[in-house]
Amino acid sequence: MTTATLHDVRLVGASTNRNYINDEYGALSWLLTKDHKRIAILYLISVSIMFVLGGFFAMMMRIELLTPDGDLLTSDTYNKFFTMHGVVMIFFFLIPAIPAVLGNFILPIQLGAKDLAFPKINLLSWYLYMAAAVVGLVVIITGGVDTGWTFYTPFSTQYSNTHVFGTTLAGFIAGFSSILTGLNFIVTIHRMRAPGLTWYRLPLFVWAMYATSVVMLLATPVLAITLTMLMIERAVGVGFFDPALGGDPVLYQHMFWFYSHPAVYIMILPAMGVASDVVAAFTRKKIFGYRFVAFSSLAIAFLGFLVWAHHLFVAGISVYSAMIFSFLSFFVAVPSAIKVFNWTATLYRASVSWQTPMLYILGFIGLFTIGGVTGLFLASIGLDIHVTDTYFVVAHFHYVMVGGTVMAYMAGLHYWWPKITGRMYPEWWARLAALLVFVGFNLTFFPQFILGYVGMPRRYHAYAPEFQVLNVLSTAGASVLAVGYILPIIYLVWSIWFGRKAGPNPWGAVGLEWTTSSPPPKENFHETPVVTWDAYDYPAMMKAMGETQNV
Amino acid sequence: MADQQHLEHAPHSHVTPLYVYFTVFFALAIGTLLTWYASTIDLQEWNTPVALIIATIKAVLVILFFMHVKYSTRLTWVVVVASFLWLGVLFVLTFADYLTRGWLMK
Amino acid sequence: MSDLALGNEHHHHHPFLQHHFEDLGQQHEASTLGMWMFLCTEILFFGGILCAYWIYRVMYPEAWAVAAELQNKLYGGLNTIVLIISSLTMALAVRAAQVGSRMWQLGMLFATLIFGSVFLAVKGIEYSMHWHEGLFPGSHFTWHEHPAVAQKVQLFMCFYWGLTGLHALHMIIGAGLLLWIIGRAWRNDFGPEYYAPVEIMGLYWHFVDIVWIFLFPFLYLIHGVHHG
Numbered sequence: 001m002t003t004a005t006l007h008d009v010r011l012v013g014a015s016t017n018r019n020y021i022n023d024e025y026g027a028l029s030w031l032l033t034k035d036h037k038r039i040a041i042l043y044l045i046s047v048s049i050m051f052v053l054g055g056f057f058a059m060m061m062r063i064e065l066l067t068p069d070g071d072l073l074t075s076d077t078y079n080k081f082f083t084m085h086g087v088v089m090i091f092f093f094l095i096p097a098i099p100a101v102l103g104n105f106i107l108p109i110q111l112g113a114k115d116l117a118f119p120k121i122n123l124l125s126w127y128l129y130m131a132a133a134v135v136g137l138v139v140i141i142t143g144g145v146d147t148g149w150t151f152y153t154p155f156s157t158q159y160s161n162t163h164v165f166g167t168t169l170a171g172f173i174a175g176f177s178s179i180l181t182g183l184n185f186i187v188t189i190h191r192m193r194a195p196g197l198t199w200y201r202l203p204l205f206v207w208a209m210y211a212t213s214v215v216m217l218l219a220t221p222v223l224a225i226t227l228t229m230l231m232i233e234r235a236v237g238v239g240f241f242d243p244a245l246g247g248d249p250v251l252y253q254h255m256f257w258f259y260s261h262p263a264v265y266i267m268i269l270p271a272m273g274v275a276s277d278v279v280a281a282f283t284r285k286k287i288f289g290y291r292f293v294a295f296s297s298l299a300i301a302f303l304g305f306l307v308w309a310h311h312l313f314v315a316g317i318s319v320y321s322a323m324i325f326s327f328l329s330f331f332v333a334v335p336s337a338i339k340v341f342n343w344t345a346t347l348y349r350a351s352v353s354w355q356t357p358m359l360y361i362l363g364f365i366g367l368f369t370i371g372g373v374t375g376l377f378l379a380s381i382g383l384d385i386h387v388t389d390t391y392f393v394v395a396h397f398h399y400v401m402v403g404g405t406v407m408a409y410m411a412g413l414h415y416w417w418p419k420i421t422g423r424m425y426p427e428w429w430a431r432l433a434a435l436l437v438f439v440g441f442n443l444t445f446f447p448q449f450i451l452g453y454v455g456m457p458r459r460y461h462a463y464a465p466e467f468q469v470l471n472v473l474s475t476a477g478a479s480v481l482a483v484g485y486i487l488p489i490i491y492l493v494w495s496i497w498f499g500r501k502a503g504p505n506p507w508g509a510v511g512l513e514w515t516t517s518s519p520p521p522k523e524n525f526h527e528t529p530v531v532t533w534d535a536y537d538y539p540a541m542m543k544a545m546g547e548t549q550n551v
Numbered sequence: 552m553a554d555q556q557h558l559e560h561a562p563h564s565h566v567t568p569l570y571v572y573f574t575v576f577f578a579l580a581i582g583t584l585l586t587w588y589a590s591t592i593d594l595q596e597w598n599t600p601v602a603l604i605i606a607t608i609k610a611v612l613v614i615l616f617f618m619h620v621k622y623s624t625r626l627t628w629v630v631v632v633a634s635f636l637w638l639g640v641l642f643v644l645t646f647a648d649y650l651t652r653g654w655l656m657k
Numbered sequence: 658m659s660d661l662a663l664g665n666e667h668h669h670h671h672p673f674l675q676h677h678f679e680d681l682g683q684q685h686e687a688s689t690l691g692m693w694m695f696l697c698t699e700i701l702f703f704g705g706i707l708c709a710y711w712i713y714r715v716m717y718p719e720a721w722a723v724a725a726e727l728q729n730k731l732y733g734g735l736n737t738i739v740l741i742i743s744s745l746t747m748a749l750a751v752r753a754a755q756v757g758s759r760m761w762q763l764g765m766l767f768a769t770l771i772f773g774s775v776f777l778a779v780k781g782i783e784y785s786m787h788w789h790e791g792l793f794p795g796s797h798f799t800w801h802e803h804p805a806v807a808q809k810v811q812l813f814m815c816f817y818w819g820l821t822g823l824h825a826l827h828m829i830i831g832a833g834l835l836l837w838i839i840g841r842a843w844r845n846d847f848g849p850e851y852y853a854p855v856e857i858m859g860l861y862w863h864f865v866d867i868v869w870i871f872l873f874p875f876l877y878l879i880h881g882v883h884h885g
Contacts, residue, residue, distance in 0.1 A: 564755055564849060564852075566752060566755050566756060567748075567752060569749075569752075572745060572748050572749060572752070573745075575745075576741065576742070576744075576745045579741045579744075579870075580738060580741060583734065583737050583738060583741065583873075586873075586874050586878060587730065587734055587878065590874065590878035590879070590880050591880075593880065594880070598879075598880035599879075599880075602874040602878060603874075605874070606870050606871050606873075606874055609867075609870045610867045610870055610871070613744060613863050613866060613867050613870070614863075614867070616748075617744055617745075617747070617748045617859070617863045618859070618860055618863045618864075619856075623689070624686070626690065627689070627690065627693055630690070630693050630694065630697060631693065631697075633697070634696075634697040634700040634701065635700065637701060638700060638701060638704040638708075641701075641704065641705065641708050642704075642708050642711070645708055645712065646711075646712070646715075649712055649715065649716070650715075
């Protein structure tokens with residue numbers, strides 16, 4: 001039995017053109033599949049549609065904000081739009097995107113496994129996502145919801161006359177989709193690694209997905225019970241957070257943010273995993289401080305659970321607990337900073353290939369740093385009192401979620417596109433889109449830092465006239481950003497039929513996924529690989545190929 | 552790594568002796584009666600801790616013996632402990648707010 | 658959809674071995690680990706509402722003690738014992754599968770189902786009593802003793818109905834799963850080589866038992882606070 005070696009790219013299925021795409025035909029073979037790769041494609045289509053829907057709400061908001069008066073949308077409608085923008089983008093795009101699309105596809109292959117531990121549960125996970133999406137869409141079509149994606153009580157439970165129950169039900173169902181994905185990943189990583197693949201030989205993408213899955217598993221149930229309690233209160237008329245009964249609305253906020261703060265780490269950890277793999281591939285170096293980066297993912301997962309009440313600084317919690325949470329919030333920045341330092345150190349004196357994935361990741365590193373550092377401003381209680389609930393907060397979280405997660409998602413999508421589809425995307429169009437995204441993003445959101453600092457509140461459809469210039473800049477940026485997002489939709493779809501065919505390892509990267517064909521066969525590998533090399537062992541690979549090493 | 556070990560054709564199966572199950576059952580039944588009795592007498596501030604301790608012991612017995620954690624892998628044990636620890640974080644930090652709301656700053 | 662083009666040796670293919678696992682041992686470990694992961698989420702799920710319960714209990718100790726006195730401790734205590742017995746029979750059912758005794762498997766699984774149903778029946782009786790006493794929160798809440806704490810008693814009752822309702826829902830789902838396992842045991846699917854489904858059924862059932870082990874003292878046995 002021959003084993004797949006690092007350099008033996010000839011091992012891949014040259015003898016057959018059968019892969020997971022042409023293995024079986026017909027809609028049912030996709031809708032009832034248990035193949036993690038097909039499920040990833042199902043998710044890719046669904047999250048892309050939801051991204052466009054969320055983007056539509058954003059565009060409407062930005063168009064409204066071109067003028068200081070509330071002249072395009074009524075305040076009620078505007079409330080619904082920012083709520084639905086948040087709900088759709090967070091629950092239906094950011095949380096699932098990298099894990100359910102890239103994680104589902106790539107993780108088992110990077111582990112040398114034939115599939116995830118529970119393929120049927122993986123499919124169930126997608127159906128739960130779709131069920132949640134259908135409920136959400138029905139809510140949107142029948143009038144929407146206006147509470148903000150945070151559903152604060154008592155407005156959501158007692159006073160709002162919009163579809164609170166339906167929306168929280170959709171969030172509840174989507175949460176289970178998330179839990180099942182995380183559960184699947186953890187068991188797979190523990191129990192299904194290929195022979196020789198020790199923990200310290202794993203790609204950092206796997207470490208990141210592991211940490212993400214731990215957060216998904218432990219945080220999401222608390223959201224589930226919080227939304228359940230909210231739904232009960234909504235249905236029965238009185239409930240757990242009802243001041244008339246002695247209930248405390250701040251308790252809702254505690255419980256809600258116990259999930260929703262770790263949720264942001266669910267969004268960013270996979271992005272960081274993609275960053276590590278891409279930096280390694282496009283500098284052809286081992287990641288500097290591999291173990292530090294690996295353990296920093298676990299540290300972020302753990303510490304991320306200890307900081308939630310920094311969202312409650314002005315809600316009426318005790319000053320003493322606020323100080324504790326403030327201190328812990330500063331602390332959680334440390335492991336993220338460690339990652340940024342290590343990526344930077346890897347880039348130092350590296351010979352960088354400027355392909356699209358790398359362009360997106362370079363943007364990611366810079367924009368994530370800005371977003372993260374502005375988070376520290378918010379963690380500081382004295383500053384937070386002034387900028388909370390202003391556009392400063394909006395800018396902060398868009399820097400980390402869009403400048404961070406979305407850019408890393410684009411990077412990962414382009415990096416693994418040849419593996420997923422067997423085709424290359426058109427490089428120059430992709431670089432143009434990346435540039436438009438970077439420029440558009442900064443033009444959209446940097447002015448919002450200033451707007452927040454000078455006092456423009458968030459979630460308002462009208463504002464003081466002196467804020468108009470910055471708002472116009474922001475909307476202009478959003479238009480550029482929109483073009484930057486539309487372009488990949490077009491050229492990626494185009495490339496599926498007309499893109500240049502890709503070989504097993506178009507980037508010359510190190511990793512088990514690059515030792516199998518593009519697209520992979522249904523069972524991922526024709527023979528179970530046995531791993532004898534380190535993660536990102538570019539020096540060994542290049543030595544074997546007779547190249548000189550990067551310093 | 553260590554957690555890759557698994558027997559070739561049959562899962563690792565420790566068959567718990569019957570007397571263990573019945574002993575645990577009786578302990579659980581007695582614990583139930585005990586907690587009932589303790590709630591009828593006045594132990595002042597100790598009523599609540601006593602009830603919690605008895606319930607925790609009962610739960611631990613179920614986890615160790617009925618759920619076989621005593622004979623399971625270390626990973627299983629870590630998973631169980633971690634869940635309760637995370638729950639502990641929720642309790643401790645939320646209570647930190649409520650218990651200190653009445654404190655005045657000098 | 659079984660795979661043929663594999664280089665791995667498969668000299669003994671157990672009918673319930675899924676193709677992406679190397680052998681039954683790996684599959685068994687994955688199944689039990691997966692169920693424990695799910696139980697983790699359940700611990701946090703129930704734990705969340707229990708945290709809320711405890712916050713209010715510390716805030717309103719008197720109301721909580723008054724409300725607990727409204728519960729029927731006999732039914733609650735009886736139900737606790739019933740559930741503990743069902744846990745014993747469930748554990749014995751798993752053991753029976755491990756040693757390959759179809760008769761004992763079926764006997765113990767049925768016993769578990771019966772005791773679980775007794776629990777639900779008693780719960781139903783309690784709910785009916787509470788309803789007629791006007792203790793269901795909302796527009797049907799007509800209980801008016803102890804006016805000073807009546808609203809907070811209603812808050813307690815939100816937790817009572819919420820907690821026991823969620824628990825009962827888990828029991829009903831458990832009963833459904835038990836029927837499925839009984840069906841498979843009837844077909845003699847399980848033996849020393851392959852009994853993971855029974856084991857993970859047991860894990861779920863024991864977890865639901867543990868929740869009740871805490872709910873009983875929390876909701877029924879709060880010792881009253883005495884005022885001078």
